Amino acid sequence: IEPGDEVRVYSLNQKGHVVEMSGSKEAVVQLGIMKMKVALDDLELLSNPAANAKQAPKQHATVLKRTRDANIRNELDLRGANLEEALIEVDRFIDEAFLGNLGQIYIIHGKGTGILRTGIQDYLRKHKHVKSHRLGNYGEGGNGVTIAELK
Structure with a gap:
């Protein structure tokens, strides 16, 4: 597993992308708008963009902004x-x-x-x-x- 890889975090059942390695046993993973440190044994490699660079379609960046949802309880x-x-x-x-x-x-x-x-x-x-x-x-x-x- 290396930066740029698409992974699944087992404990959260969420897909994300590896942003950086944090030591030999952890990786920083981007899950939506959140970044979190995850143990490598909690990750499943889904794809390696470097290996699939020829097949990958162009991706457009989406900017997410935190806004208040009227349905959120306080x-x-x-x-x-x-x-x-x-x-x-x-x-x-x-x-x-x-x-x-x-x-x-x-x-x-x-x-x-x-x-x-x-x-x-x-x-x-x-x-x-x-x-x-x-x-x-x-x-x-x-x-x-x-x-x-x-x-």
Whole structure:
């Protein structure tokens, strides 16, 4: 596998192109508008453009711009979910909100025992798209909601 190759990322079931090699065990792969480091054993080589250069039709570059979609929610209600399910939903929600160019999101976890609140806040602390987060104020949901500001 080398830069320019078309690959499939097994774990995401997505096609992309290798942008560059990152060490001997990872490659930077362009998946749509996202670039991510992927382990080589998580990649399947689909085609090598250098080998198929004579057959390949001309491709036109498409410029993608992040614009806000009116259908994107800014609120996620996780009350009653377990932590593992909740973190999967939070990750999807943040990705949608980031790609939708939302500046602030509301994650409703409820007050309960605090397991969801602490787990979600620990996750947000490490997430690359989250600039900051805080508990809701009076009138926003108090300790039952976490408000995150996206980068």
